[in-house]
Amino acid sequence: MENLIEIKGVTHAYKTKAGPFPVLRDLNIAIPKHSFCAVVGPSGCGKSTLTRLIAGLMFPDQGEVWLHGELVKSPRKTVGMAFQNPVLLEWRTILQNVILPLEIVAPSMPKAQKEARAKELLALVGLEGFENKRPSELSGGMRQRASLCRALVHKPDIIILDEPFGALDAFTREDLWQTMHQLREKEPFTALLITHDLRESVYLGDQVVVLSGRPATTQYVMQVDVPGPRPLEMLYETDTVERLAVLRREIQIAQGRAVA
Ligand SMILES: Nc1ncnc2c1ncn2[C@@H]1O[C@H](COP(=O)(O)OP(=O)(O)O)[C@@H](O)[C@H]1O
Ligand SMILES: [Mg+2]
Structure with missing residues (x-):
């Protein structure tokens, strides 16, 4: 291969x-x-x-x-990246945080299309309904889900994850492991x-x-x-x-x- x-x-x-x-x-x-x-x-x-x-x-x-x-x-x-600290911007909503890479790599994409793509991923990781919240309004596990969406939003071929689940409690971590398998099934990377x-x-x-x-x-x-x-x-x-x-x-x- x-x-x-x-x-x-x-x-x-x-x-x-x-x-x-x-x-x-x-x-x-x-x-x-x-x-x-x-x-x-x-x-x-x-x-x-x-x-x-x-x-x-x-x-x-x-x-x-x-x-x-x-x-x-x-x-x-x-390259999509996610780290142990989700590094979301507090002055942006969750949705605005997730579309950030699209603003950089696809500036001409219509805003509605960027948002639709971000919403699709947020729904996939169970964050539907939280699009307009600020990062501080979410739990650690939810913030990390949002940061995974941000790493994947521009459909990178390669994603690099540096201890992204390290700071989470054991149950949240296992949930996110399963989410990773679901994400891979939907969009291989x-x-x-x-x-x-x-x-x-x-x-x-x-x-x-x-x-x-x-x-x-x-x-x-x-x-x-x-x-x-x-x-x-x-x-x-x-x-x-x-x-x-x-x-x-x-x-x-x-x-x-x-x-x-
Ligand atoms: N910019 C830097 N300048 C000098 N030393 C560094 C720098 N970044 C990391 N190091 C050192 O290099 C080693 C490897 O760092 P790092 O790659 O962060 O390790 P890991 O992620 O495996 O814990 C560590 O000893 C760290 O202190
Ligand atoms: Mg390290």
């Missing part, structure tokens, strides 16, 4: 006053079109740095990032999800990449060949429990708490 995202031999160090601070070393990840890649790794190992390199907000010292068979050389407007939740990585990922400690390299790759939309019951199946045990051990190795 065609790889939509390819990280090839990426090595990167931040330039600091104390000298270069190595963050990624010879990192390789290949993500086929319409598949979901979950990335887990120790805190501070370089996961958010990886997302910035894919979005073209930074460029690696060595190696290459390819999207759609094109080398990334400049910021990509067509290629996703890279950073998470520190192993259950989340296995439930959502078609592959799970474990990064080593900083400077991060690809330590372990697990394929999860379970067709979507996946039922939550999957989390309690023997296969999943076995996968989680393997990942747990890999994380411990990455953290230097166990030997390979």
